[in-house]
Amino acid sequence: MELVEFKNLSKNFGSKEVLKKINLTIEKGKIYGLLGPNGSGKTTMIKIINDLLQPTSGEILINGCEPGIESKKIISFLPERTYLNMNMKVSELIQFFKDFYEDFDEKKAVQLLHKLKIKETDQLKNMSKGTKEKVQLVMVMSRKADLYILDEPIGGVDPASRDYILETILTNFNDGSSIIISTHLISDIEKILDQVIFINQGKIVLNEDADTIRKKKKTTIDKLFREEFKC
Amino acid sequence: MLSKLLKYDFKSLSKTIFPIYLVSLLLALLTRGVNMLADKFNVFSIPSGFISAIFVIVLIAIPIMTFVFTILKFYQNLIKDEGYLMHTLPVSKHSLILSKTISSTAFILLSFIMSILFLFVGVYGIWFDSSLLSFIGKLLKEVNSVFILLIILSTLISVIFNQVMIYASIALGQKHNNKIMYSIIYGVVLYNVTQIISLVILIPVMFLDSNYQQYINATTISDFALINGYLLFAFILSVLFTVGYYILTVKVLDKKLNLE
Known part of the structure; x- marks a missing residue:
């Protein structure tokens, strides 16, 4: 069943068309990689799902309804x-x-924080940027949501922590839930993806099963991305 | 959910504003102490004048600073980065804005009261003279009670109105790329629109009122009771503007949110 549906959705910022008639379906129980170069429209799509931006035209439905209080109950969002x-x-x-x-x-959150050696008494303002990001990720992954949306979840953390974070994501999301991960660091996450969406200049240019891509193109998703978006 | 939002808004504002009260109280005690010394020793008269001047400025600044802080909190919490969390909470925009309005109004009124309290501490010390309290009681008895009630209600609605008008300006301003500049522009526009509409409504009413000249010439406090009708009229007008700007803020943040 569809969890999220983009129907002919466009978004303009002034005269600039950032998303161009997007049609896309996010199904239950899959991990999606939303991949694209800077300014391709990834974050705009994510913000529209989270009701932080409104589409200029077209429609977005979450569980068949427009974004609102009910959709926020089932989406766990990491900006x-x-x-x-x-x-x-x-x-x-x-x-x-x-x-x-x-x-x-709460139990799960405390457990995950302790593993990262973060105490409950720690003040957020005294933490490094990377630690703040870890705290945020722990909070987001400690919900039993239907959809987790993670925008650049490993962007600010050191490579040594990335595996731990990916493991945290994988071991803490509910069966039957979906995840949308948006990132530039494709090689780090490609092994966990079920479905790959490439977006460029506001258009979906590829939406395919990760294994099918690997078999058909006989290459990794990271390499395919580099070829597709070569400057 | 409103009660939970209120809990966090009150907590967040108190962390910023309570230290201001503490510093002001210390300054009030210092002012009182130095003034007492100045009464006995001439050498303290210059520092006493200097500290008293600073004290008066601080007293005036407390409610103003509180007002500025509440607006900054609104902007930081709903339009800047924290907005990514606040607008993805499963709560209505109405609850978000109402919580901000209630907590901000409560703190601004508290700051007014604290300013007056610190003034008494600075002038009289911690132990009030009972004759002062009986003088205030006597004054309140002499003045028309409806007038007092209307003044209190007008002050309350004017605090809420100013908050909500700025919320509406920020809500309209956040739709643009340069959010701060546009918020200021909308603030100026809404202020002037309010003034013009109020004048357009009030002026004909004044001309039609045959007793108007009497109010202008009012000299004693009991004569001012005659103005009650006008106060009530202005109060109702302020309520209507406040409700209008409140609805505008909720609608814009609901349908036109732009967290770029």
Whole structure:
């Protein structure tokens, strides 16, 4: 069944057309890689799913409804920036997520944070950028959501932590849930993808099963991406 | 969900504003102390004048600073990076804005009260003279009670109105690339629109009122009770503007949110 449907959706910023008549379906139970060069429209698509931007024309449906309170209950979103209130402690942030998301698993969050050697008493403003990103990821992955949307989840962390983060993502998402991962670091994530979506200049240029791509093109997704988007 | 939002908004504002109260209280005590010394020793008269001047400026600044902080919090929390979290919470835009309006108004009013309280501390110290309290009581008895009630309600609605008008300006401004500049432009536009509409409505009412000249010449506080009708009219007008700008803010952030 379709979880997200883009129907002929376009988005303009002033006179610039950032998304051009996108038609796309996100199904349940799959990990999607939303891949494209800078400015291709990845983050704009993600923001539209999360109701942070409105389409100029066309339609977006989540579980058959327009984005709103109900869609926010089932989507766990990690933006590409730090969205935390820096005056909070980790314990306050945990309480915040517990207060607003019924599907938030406090135990799991504490467990994951301890593994990363982050204490509940730690103040967010005293953390490095990478640690803040890890805290955010832990919060997002500690929800039992139907759809996880991760915009550049490994962009700000050191290569040594990337495997741990990918493992965290893989081992903590619900069976039957879907994940959309947007990133430039394709080689790091390609092994976990079920479906690959290439987007360029606001258009979907490829939407195919990851294994099929590897078999048909006899190459890795990373190499295919480099060929497709060669400057 | 509103109660949960209120909990976090009150907490967040108190972390910024309570330290200001603490510093102001210390300054009030210092002012009182130095003034007492100046009464006994001449050498303290210059520092006493200097500290008293700073104290008065701080007292005036407390509600103004609170107002500025509440607007900054609104902008940071809903339009800047924190907006990515706040707008993806499963809560209505109405709850988000109402929580901000209630918490901000409460803190601005509290700051007014604290300013007056610190003034008494600075002038009289911690122990108030009972004759002062009886003087205030006597004054309140002499003034028309409807007038007092209308003044309190007008102050309350004017605080809420100013907040919500700026929220509406920010909501309209965030649709553009240069969010701050456009928010200021919309602020100026909405302010002037409000003033013009109010004048257009109030002026004919004034001309039609045969007692108007009497109000202009009012000299004593009891005469001002005559103005109650106008105060009530202005109050209702302010309520209508506040509701209008509130609905505008909710609608724009719901249908035209632009977190680029």
